Amino acid sequence: MTLKFGVIGTGAIGREHINRITNTLSGGKIVAVTDVNNEAVKSVIDEFQLDAAIFPDDHSVIKDPNVDAVLVTSWGPAHEHSVMAAIEAGKYVFCEKPLAATAEGCQRIVQAEMKQGKRLVQVGFMRRYDSGYVELKRVLDSHDIGEPLMIRCVHRNTSSNENYTSDMAVSDTLIHEIDVLHWLVNDEYQSVQVFFPKKTKHALGHLIDPQIFILETKAGIVIQAEVFVNCNYGYDIQCEVIGEDGVAHLPEVSSVVTRKEGKRSTEILVDWKLRFQDAYDKELQDFMDSIRKTGKPNGPSSWDGYIAAITSDACLKAQQTGEKELIQSVEKPVFYQNTPQLSFKQT
Template structure:
């Protein structure tokens, strides 16, 4: 591919607008060719100042727009299956934000549709795989210097949740990142999940079970626990500690400027994922563009997207029943080998 990769961005909300800016300003080798969003005024605002972008209300129109060679899906999760299948039908490579598809049945349909093509087209946007600290931890664990991993302790906190956020979404939206990170870091599958529910925080909206404590078991005998707290009130925090036979390693500690004044000191706390993982998003999209221009697909696969959905569904059942729930995964079709 000699020219710039023409990309259609589906969704012009918070995440979609961020990807539009990223493709236009921070990633070489690509250009925004089209944008689709039911709110066309929002889409026009997101592409203001970018020449040659076609704005559409419908996904299909954007995919068929002149110059479109690849797709970024940043629309709401319930729209992802239709968009992925439409991209597959056109042979277009896709970077799809998580969740790939919220329900495991729909996610499996996407996996099977891609398998029928005989080649990968989809990369799923689990950006932590591109974060410097997560990559360093992955290399350390794979190198074996600390021995066999025994436990992962994870923290996932947000300032506040959106108005329509539900108790189930703490697991199937927020913790989905930890689900993928644990599978990737450990090289193990998650086989069972238990969800414990402390007394809800006074800062949580009425009826929202927040925080939650999620425990995963793996097929390698490790345990993964996640404290998820989406209305902590003070900032966005993501931390992970791997405890192994011969040592431990911890990532996610604050690496921000410390300000000292008036007899005290303080550090800035990121307020959302687009700040904390800005570099990771840049690396992810840059790697996707570079691979697509070479005719390749790398990163988290559609199977990884399915695995996150099926584990999250088991987690929601565990939340609702209070019972340890076994993860039941469909057979894995070719060409979905580990990323």
């Protein structure tokens, strides 16, 4: 009953997933590994004391009959090739974002998966597994606040490094809102416009920061999404859904409250890795549990990866034009429609 993983890419995120499958989660095992850097592969096998075979490339990992599922954690441009090969081999795939480097690449994966006839792919959009978003979705689905009309959200990072460019506000940052918000309200995106506030002195010269994206959905929901990656005070994710009958807020991260020196205060996370650590655990546990129980993964699909890609493309265009840009309208195939609800246990 153990799901045997072949890992393609042993960089930072690869090692983390290997660690959690090996030492934290239940039901998985790393049996095969490859990386362009041979030393990296050896060190990971040593560090986690893996009983795993080393392979020269992604194809040989995928073809290994011992491998049930492929973990794609290589660099982005290589994802499409590995995912396509895994689908052709009929193997399960957990692929970190992006699913492919272009919307067309995502579309090819969607078509390959549909042709092959069974859901095999899960994309690493972990926010859907965060207990806060899960609870927020439960409130929305209960109709407790009625039909959603607006969303106000915020994605703030303490600071960005010198490699972070203005387009990455979309491809690396807003991408998480893009995925989680349409899932939250069961809706699709229609248009986007970008506003550029006064730039913070804490951003490097080449970078536009902050940025505000106004997205509209097919149902008419207006989303105000702030991306601010040099906010200077912490990693802060906020989301508020305004409905016809009330408002629901993503919970703040819970923390000790202190009263000291004239202030009542609570810590805000500074390290973004801590914010969604539980969600990373849960997305992979659910991947394993769903396959064991239903024969297929249950999380964000290839289609979700494709939607994220076409929405990102429009956001990037809107950054250039300053105008309201339409987001390509696509019809969700029946194949992807009856996605079962998240089944994992919430605390």
